[in-house]
Amino acid sequence: MLSILCLFTVNGKTFTFRNVGILSDNEFAITFQYAAMSDGLTKIGTFYKANLAGISKTEVGKGRSE
Numbered sequence: 001m002l003s004i005l006c007l008f009t010v011n012g013k014t015f016t017f018r019n020v021g022i023l024s025d026n027e028f029a030i031t032f033q034y035a036a037m038s039d040g041l042t043k044i045g046t047f048y049k050a051n052l053a054g055i056s057k058t059e060v061g062k063g064r065s066e
Helices: none
Strands: 002-009 014-025 029-035 042-048 052-059
Touching: 002 029, 014 042
Parallel strands: none
Antiparallel strands: 002 014, 002 052, 014 029, 029 042
16 A cells, blocks of 8 residues: 555646555556545546656655654
């Protein structure tokens, strides 16, 4: 499970999702489930990679320790 998934679009927008589980990640699209901040429900999102400039994944427990 990931703690944070950030998607950067070719239009300059950034979408950040927390408590993320990747369901599918192939050369065309990334599909994931996440806990919505608006209502706390688990939802599924799909982004087509043709519309993305970049992806950042942060895994639970993999951050820099201080």
